[in-house]
Amino acid sequence: MIEHSINIADLRREYIRGGLRRADLTAEPMDLFGQWFKQVCTAHLPEATAMSVGTVDDNNQPYQRLVLLKHFDRQCMIFYTNLSSRKSSHLAHRPRISLHFPWHALERQVLVLGLAEKLSVMDVKKYFYSRPRDSQISAWVSHQSSRIYSRGFLEGKFMELKNKFAHGKVPLPSFWGGYRVIIDAMEFWQGREHRLHDRFLYQRINGGWKIERLAP
Structure with missing residues (x-):
């Protein structure tokens, strides 16, 4: 007890x-x-x-x-x-x-x-591009519910993708959507x-x- x-x-x-x-x-x-x-x-x-x-x-x-x-x-x-x-x-x-x-x-x-x-x-894309840019990038970072070994992994991946998408539009991830x-x-x-x-x-x-x- x-x-x-x-x-x-x-x-x-x-x-x-x-x-x-x-x-x-x-x-x-x-x-x-x-x-x-x-x-x-x-x-x-x-x-x-x-x-x-x-x-x-x-x-x-x-x-x-x-x-x-x-x-x-x-x-x-x-x-x-x-x-x-x-x-x-x-x-x-x-x-x-x-x-x-x-x-x-x-x-x-x-x-x-x-x-x-x-x-x-089309509906997903309309909402995705209404989000703050950092939220768009975080959608790429997190493969939701998958196992990760540390928070540092997420933060490092975020900075990597932030640099990658520094110029131009953040593309819509194929694995991100809505219901x-x-x-x-x-x-x-x-x-x-x-x-x-x-x-x-x-x-x-x-x-x-x-x-x-x-x-x-």
Whole structure:
């Protein structure tokens, strides 16, 4: 047993910032997401776009990692990554995906379930060249999820490529891309007192959205 001075079982607080009623819901889930996201940005929460991305490998082992959301509309959410990464390997065989936004400071969570599909090279290139130049170079440096022997290796490779690409445009790596998550379901969670939280689930059915309240 791990010994520590903090009784984790006693760490708790009440959620009192507000509630979520059916009257607050929008017909389209992404409209409600947009409202909540605007409030997150207004509140100046750090890493407002950070989301936990869940995938599953061929042995049914789930994995999660934080990735930054780069675009959303009524149909999808978009993120970018190395196409040789662990998550990309999983999605190549099992394209079902979950996204989770943990907006703790506002006592809110949003869960997204959907299907991930690769973006076109044109879409990827447009975003790639909107990134800072050093970020473009770092995309070449890191073969994400591969084993490396030291941080010095990364830093040395970065300087090598920075010199190599010193003049002219940084080319788009063939192994770097992005995913569009086509949304099938979204759940909105608002913390409430006494753990009687508000939860509403949107499920896409026959081109529309079925909305149900869930027990906390």
